[in-house]
Amino acid sequence: MVKNSLKRENPDQERKIAVLLEDLSLLEDYVHDLFTFYPLPVCFVSLSGIILELNPAFEEISNFSSQEIIGEKISKIFGKKEGNEIIRKTVLEGPILGEEKTLFPNQKPPLIVQIFTKPREDEEGRVIGFFLGLFDVTKIKITEETLKKTQNKLLQFLEDLEIARKRAEEEKEKTFDIINNFADGILVFDEEKRLTLLNPKVEEFFRCRGQGLIGKTIWELSSSPYFSSLVDLLGREIREVSREELSFGENLVLEVISVALKSGNKKTGNLIILHDVTREKTVEKLKTEFVSLSAHQLRTPLSAIKWTLKMLLEGDLGEITPEQREYLEKIYQSNERMINLINDLLNVTRIEEGRYIFTLSPTDLEKIVENFLVFYKDEIKKKNLSVDFSKEKIPVLNLDQEKISLAIQNLLENAIKYTLPGGKIKIFLGQKEGNVFFSVQDSGIGIPESQKERIFTKFFRGANAIRIETEGSGLGLFITKNIIEAHGGKIWFESKEGKGSTFYFTLPIKP
Ligand code: ADP
Numbered sequence: 001m002v003k004n005s006l007k008r009e010n011p012d013q014e015r016k017i018a019v020l021l022e023d024l025s026l027l028e029d030y031v032h033d034l035f036t037f038y039p040l041p042v043c044f045v046s047l048s049g050i051i052l053e054l055n056p057a058f059e060e061i062s063n064f065s066s067q068e069i070i071g072e073k074i075s076k077i078f079g080k081k082e083g084n085e086i087i088r089k090t091v092l093e094g095p096i097l098g099e100e101k102t103l104f105p106n107q108k109p110p111l112i113v114q115i116f117t118k119p120r121e122d123e124e125g126r127v128i129g130f131f132l133g134l135f136d137v138t139k140i141k142i143t144e145e146t147l148k149k150t151q152n153k154l155l156q157f158l159e160d161l162e163i164a165r166k167r168a169e170e171e172k173e174k175t176f177d178i179i180n181n182f183a184d185g186i187l188v189f190d191e192e193k194r195l196t197l198l199n200p201k202v203e204e205f206f207r208c209r210g211q212g213l214i215g216k217t218i219w220e221l222s223s224s225p226y227f228s229s230l231v232d233l234l235g236r237e238i239r240e241v242s243r244e245e246l247s248f249g250e251n252l253v254l255e256v257i258s259v260a261l262k263s264g265n266k267k268t269g270n271l272i273i274l275h276d277v278t279r280e281k282t283v284e285k286l287k288t289e290f291v292s293l294s295a296h297q298l299r300t301p302l303s304a305i306k307w308t309l310k311m312l313l314e315g316d317l318g319e320i321t322p323e324q325r326e327y328l329e330k331i332y333q334s335n336e337r338m339i340n341l342i343n344d345l346l347n348v349t350r351i352e353e354g355r356y357i358f359t360l361s362p363t364d365l366e367k368i369v370e371n372f373l374v375f376y377k378d379e380i381k382k383k384n385l386s387v388d389f390s391k392e393k394i395p396v397l398n399l400d401q402e403k404i405s406l407a408i409q410n411l412l413e414n415a416i417k418y419t420l421p422g423g424k425i426k427i428f429l430g431q432k433e434g435n436v437f438f439s440v441q442d443s444g445i446g447i448p449e450s451q452k453e454r455i456f457t458k459f460f461r462g463a464n465a466i467r468i469e470t471e472g473s474g475l476g477l478f479i480t481k482n483i484i485e486a487h488g489g490k491i492w493f494e495s496k497e498g499k500g501s502t503f504y505f506t507l508p509i510k511p
Contacts, residue, residue, distance in 0.1 A: 185274030419444035
């Protein structure tokens, strides 16, 4: 309240003073209300830095009640150094406008505030203290910090993206370099069978310019004889990888490898790799021709030797002593083995040259098996093998009798050869699911697991087989497989090393 010390002069004046005092009191209330209501923290500080007055917002931000903080120095909430600095600056340099300071509220984490000061002077212009206003910018600061971090992260991300883009570009260029300089031809077709990529090697193989061909479908390209060979390949449903050899005219044989391209589970197209095998094929052909020629040349003298030995052994050329007979028989056996080998080689060359001609005639398979069992009777006896042949009634099939005999002979001979003395052989001939079914099971040496996949390849002989039977060309099963498959049949085996093997084949019974 404003104290009144004025002397009463006259009633009129007195009334005026009363009105003025009334106004002053109202103004004082108004200022007090405004100060209390004002949402920003404000206080009044003496020259020595003691807080003299404050509003509720200041109480709230400092977490001190007015009783606790009035009379305390501002260092209590700003720290000694900063508190003194605020006083010094305000008094000597004038108002502070929005400087950032750390405020230490009572028992609460520090806040970042902007401070505003305004010196207050008395009538003579002497500074008697100052107003101190605060503006809490902690949240703004945190937001600013987060924003800065986000911005940095974004910049980092953009930088990484740029690096990744550059790297991808480099990788792409590298891939293109590899594709362009690849020794094999590469073609890529999309899902619609449109050509999307081809490398210079394809241009060389197919004598074409790639530029005009990209984007065309395989059917549009098929007017070129080179591409037409691929139509069939691309038309087929290729699951993973398919391989086949295709001849492109006289002087070009390519191994065509087709790979289904996938993205996840979705098929995205086909990659076709063309590998030039012309040289290998030519060498192979020359080799086959050479073997064929040599075998033919050898067969005639070996036959002559055979017949001469036969005559000698039968006594047509005079009596021979038992000792001479023993030697001649050994020579005869060796000669027989040589003839067999030559025959095997000739069969292989015929298969490879595609000249393994088949002449079909009604064939009694049961009879063939029985004849061979008679043929090998001495060997079976010598090794004391027990042989069981069980058969069901089967129809007469139209087969190449000579070749099927050879296949059956190979399988029976192997069972006898690779079974140790005293072992068992079980032969079955019957019908299964529209096929004639043949199996020969032995209790022999078996086939080592690691060698199973090579069993039907040319010249392959198992290490365990070589140990017990030094004679053998490794051609029998290759020829047998070709014979069975040429008749539309299937051949396979099951085996366990040291326990025995079973070879199976089926031949279709056609109406
Ligand atoms: P060869 O009998 O002249 O060696 P084959 O082509 O008939 O040639 O057989 C190839 C190889 O397969 C044999 O050397 C042998 O390792 C293995 N094999 C074939 N049949 C049998 C069998 N019944 N038991 C064990 N191994 C066998």
